[in-house]
Amino acid sequence: SSQKSRPIANYHLCHWGDHFLNITNPHHDEEVQVQKEQEVKQYIEEVKKELQETKNNPIELLNFFDAIERLGLAYHFEQEIEDALKQIYESYEGQCAKDDLYHVSTRFRILRQHGFFVPCGNAWSLGTVILIMQLMWIPGDVFNKFKEENGSFKESITKDVLGLLSLYEASHVRVHDDKILDEALAFSTTRLNAMVSQLSSPLADQVAHALHQPLHKGMPRVESRHYITVYEMDPSHNKTLLKFAKLDFNLLQALHQKELKDLKKWWKGLHLNASYTRDRLTEAYFWILGAYYEPKYSLARKVFGKIFKATSLLDDTYDAYGTIEELELLTETFQRPWNKSYVDELPEHVKWSYHANVEACEEAEEDLAKEGRSFCVNYTREQVKALCLAFLQEAKWCHEKYVPTYDEYMKIALVTSPYPHGIIASFLGMGEIATKEVFEWASQIPIPKAVKAASTILRLVDDIGGHKFEQKRNHVASAVQCLMEKHGMSEDEANEKLREEVEDAWKDINEAMLQPHVISKPLLTRILNLARSAEVIYKDGTDGYTEVNQTLKEKTASVLVHPITM
Incomplete structure (x- = not known):
């Protein structure tokens, strides 16, 4: 078929070029690395000692935790933090009664973020708490x-x-029915917006940053990088913590640069002939870094990185290149048992996305076989099959110029978001905790609530952000269009409705993060973090993955390019 009938998108070239293939970082030197890791061990001991000394001063302990978490150091102290928070939780009421707004709010946020159910009125039995949680009524009377x-x-x-x-x-x-927090958000947003221009630095910068990017919805690495600067300006900062945070950040950055370099080499080594696709490997890795940055998840990032990139190519093949006939053939090939020899049976350009996905899954199997966990990769293959069927449906709608109703659209669009697939792929390299039961849970239909919520967030922020760019060419209707054409809304009304849906989905995620957890907490944290990545990459109605976006370039550079001056 002629090029004319292809819905080609003309994506801009990669902003980063070969930067990460040629990067040199003193931390990449093994001797330097070993010496710095010794320093880290010493800092860990010092901080543990300080935690012990602060144990009996709840307010100091709270401030210490808040700093540890925001500086990105919490992964070194998971058990200590968990134990101490249990203690804070048990003396919760007495604390709230006498504290100021800052400490009441901070304690509430930290406990909720750690899955603790925090009422602040009567002390209830566990049975009542579980009953209340099932009814999802979480009292906010701590703020009364x-x-x-x-x-x-x-x-x-x-x-x-x-x-x-x-x-x-x-x-x-x-979460849902947290009326007092709905009011608190409206009240604090309005008042902070009104006063931000009258405040002096560094407080003015803190407020402006939070209004642009609330902490809970930010990407952990980006927020830590920012907070290290804020913390340094605070005259009462803890010197040990600050030095530790800078060193740890730079060591992790060196590890991340190495991982990204390996991913780039892998991608180049596939020799794909797919010039129509988005060359966004750095952005893809940045996205994954939003899901997990800790050294122990290095294998998970490697496996997820390859699958993520192969999926992105698949998305572009259906969305911005293939003809209906080619895509039907490709979809059919994916439904069969996977085999590299089928590559030659496929039309020239669409065959590369088949090749890349088969390759990514085979390599994941090899990596996971060492741990006796290659079985989990089949769950990913099943997700790719479902994804192709959904992509094909969207391609047909586009071809037929059919605008579905919002519900009809969302049924397919949640699959193509493509987080049901991405979340499962993010679990692959996470070791023992990602059991067969976990993959069964994540694969079920209908999609589990937490997975659906993250997929809703990604799909809708993407639609709000990508709507204008995509409609410049022949493209499937977005949620915005479905609401405008099928439900008689104006563009502003449609965007407003979608933002409300996103807020609702956030409440579902926050609910899923409360104990008792449906799957283990580190796995749920990936779902939360992938929702955060979506929020940041599609911030303020832009599509930072597809288009050049100055803010996102700066965030990526802050995490992956520039070390922190010690």
């Missing part, structure tokens, strides 16, 4: 003392800027 008798927040709390900022950050861990 900051409200007037008429139910609105006291204007006097706006004088306490740090307290108001902390309330704003806490309101993002809300």
